[in-house]
Amino acid sequence: MSRPVQATVDLHALRQNLQVVRRAAPHCRVWSVVKANAYGHGIDRIWRALEGTDGFALLNLEEAILLRERGWKGPILMLEGFFHADELPLFDKYRLTTSVHSNWQVKALQDARLHAPLDVYLKMNSGMNRLGFQPERVQTLWRQLRDLGNVGDITLMAHFAEAEKTDGIAPAMARINQASEGLDCPRSLSNSAATLWHPEAHGDWVRPGIVLYGASPSGEWQDVAGSGIKPVMSLTSQIIAVQTLRAGDCVGYGSRYRATQEQRIGIVACGYADGYPRLARTGTPVLVDGIRTGTVGAISMDMLTVDLTPCPQAGIGTPVELWGNEIKIDEVAASAGTVGYELMCALAPRVPVVTV
Numbered sequence: 001m002s003r004p005v006q007a008t009v010d011l012h013a014l015r016q017n018l019q020v021v022r023r024a025a026p027h028c029r030v031w032s033v034v035k036a037n038a039y040g041h042g043i044d045r046i047w048r049a050l051e052g053t054d055g056f057a058l059l060n061l062e063e064a065i066l067l068r069e070r071g072w073k074g075p076i077l078m079l080e081g082f083f084h085a086d087e088l089p090l091f092d093k094y095r096l097t098t099s100v101h102s103n104w105q106v107k108a109l110q111d112a113r114l115h116a117p118l119d120v121y122l123k124m125n126s127g128m129n130r131l132g133f134q135p136e137r138v139q140t141l142w143r144q145l146r147d148l149g150n151v152g153d154i155t156l157m158a159h160f161a162e163a164e165k166t167d168g169i170a171p172a173m174a175r176i177n178q179a180s181e182g183l184d185c186p187r188s189l190s191n192s193a194a195t196l197w198h199p200e201a202h203g204d205w206v207r208p209g210i211v212l213y214g215a216s217p218s219g220e221w222q223d224v225a226g227s228g229i230k231p232v233m234s235l236t237s238q239i240i241a242v243q244t245l246r247a248g249d250c251v252g253y254g255s256r257y258r259a260t261q262e263q264r265i266g267i268v269a270c271g272y273a274d275g276y277p278r279l280a281r282t283g284t285p286v287l288v289d290g291i292r293t294g295t296v297g298a299i300s301m302d303m304l305t306v307d308l309t310p311c312p313q314a315g316i317g318t319p320v321e322l323w324g325n326e327i328k329i330d331e332v333a334a335s336a337g338t339v340g341y342e343l344m345c346a347l348a349p350r351v352p353v354v355t356v
């Protein structure tokens with residue numbers, strides 16, 4: 001028997017989540033965001049389950065080329081565009097749609113020798129101050145790009161900093177509408193949060209990521225509980241040892257947990273070197289033999305410890321769900337001061353993955 005930690009990727013859930021996105025934005029085309037190795041799920045493993053999408057969005061060339069080599073012929077959007085002009089021959093060869101967010105990229109497109117024009121996403125800074133041109137430059141840049149022989153279709157692209165809040169996108173929407181007034185140009189504005197919660201921002205193409213993988217863009221599972229989305233990744237393991245503590249006994253590094261009475265605890269084969277967050281607090285929810293309990297003490301590199309008080313039947317070999325269908329990744333993330341995005345992206349390479 002090998003070490004029992006394992007991740008499971010549920011392709012049916014992935015397909016179903018794409019349908020939830022379709023229902024939320026019925027008139028839009030969908031860029032399925034598969035950056036960061038499909039948020040840690042493995043782009044090669046999962047992309048076929050998303051074949052019903054209209055396009056894939058990501059940001060590193062190796063992943064784009066992989067999709068082409070596997071046979072994906074539809075659109076691929078490079079969310080950050082090219083990082084250097086010498087990548088343009090590959091954008092040309094693999095027919096990649098490029099974001100353009102800086103002056104040097106416009107110049108590089110102008111100077112490139114391409115076989116055919118590339119479609120361009122003109123990135124506007126709508127207030128987040130990461131990538132993109134200032135709103136007042138959008139109209140000029142749009143005309144400038146339109147006149148370049150190397151540029152095909154142009155779409156206006158922006159991104160929201162606070163789409164998970166009820167009135168979070170209003171200032172950005174106002175800037176976008178003002179910047180693009182009179183411009184006859186398709187738009188792509190919405191991440192998962194805006195796709196689910198701000199239909200006024202849907203535009204022509206939505207760009208959902210996290211919701212496809214079955215976690216909440218707000219970090220609160222509650223916010224998506226009624227939407228039909230299902231967690232795609234589960235992280236499971238087993239109890240490999242049991243200890244019975246007496247009152248006053250401590251657990252783990254730093255003795256961060258101290259028993260106040262006799263207590264059974266289980267040692268689970270999963271630690272931060274598997275991608276479980278080291279900062280998860282005592283009491284972070286864990287499912288042991290189908291029963292909810294919590295962690296006790298510090299998370300180690302290879303192990304973590306759980307309270308067996310609610311599940312006296314549990315012993316060596318008992319199955320444990322660290323996150324998945326019952327224990328939502330959002331809950332574990334919240335208990336560790338982070339978001340589901342970070343946990344799924346951080347699944348460690350040493351964890352074997354099975355697909356169902």
Ligand SMILES: *Cc1c(COP(=O)(O)O)cnc(C)c1O
Binds near residue numbers: 035190193209
């Ligand atoms: C990552 C990303 C998305 C997807 O965001 P989610 O919150 O995961 O839906 C959309 N657009 C851009 C530009 C991104 O970088």
